[in-house]
Amino acid sequence: MERNKKILIFLIILLLIAGGIFLVKTFFVIKVNVPRNQNNNQAVNPNIDMAKQQEFDEMIKQTAASDQDLDGLPDTEESKYKTNPLSSDTDNDGLTDWQEIFIYETDPLKSDTDNDSYADGYEVRRDFNPKGAGRLQIKNQ
Numbered sequence: 792m793e794r795n796k797k798i799l800i801f802l803i804i805l806l807l808i809a810g811g812i813f814l815v816k817t818f819f820v821i822k823v824n825v826p827r828n829q830n831n832n833q834a835v836n837p838n839i840d841m842a843k844q845q846e847f848d849e850m851i852k853q854t855a856a857s858d859q860d861l862d863g864l865p866d867t868e869e870s871k872y873k874t875n876p877l878s879s880d881t882d883n884d885g886l887t888d889w890q891e892i893f894i895y896e897t898d899p900l901k902s903d904t905d906n907d908s909y910a911d912g913y914e915v916r917r918d919f920n921p922k923g924a925g926r927l928q929i930k931n932q
Contacts, residue, residue: 863889874899885912886921894929897921 857865862879869876874888884902891899897911898904904911904921911921918927
């Protein structure tokens with residue numbers, strides 16, 4: 792008799808759980824009809840102004856065409872500084888070529904500008920001066 796009570800209680804609990812799951816799925820799951828782009832079946836956000844989105848996409852394409860490594864330094868400038876237009880960090884020191892030229896004024900062709908055995912990016916992340924002794928001094932500050 793005791794065993795039958797336990798089985799009955801177990802079945803009741805199981806039915807309550809199944810019923811709860813059914814109710815949640817039936818009444819509380821909201822199905823959203825997301826508009827789709829007809830060309831590639833991707834979801835389209837109805838809040839996006841398509842003209843502005845197209846303008847943004849074109850800007851990205853132009854930037855990618857004029858700055859292949861997307862480091863902020865146009866390919867025409869890369870040749871001026873002798874940096875690699877296909878690598879955002881020519882000397883692999885952890886700083887982009889643009890950061891080295893315009894922010895930290897370090898050598899984008901040399902991973903350790905001050906020859907202290909620490910890469911420029913390592914020093915910058917630890918607030919040390921990558922151009923010599925002392926703390927980091929940033930241009931225009």
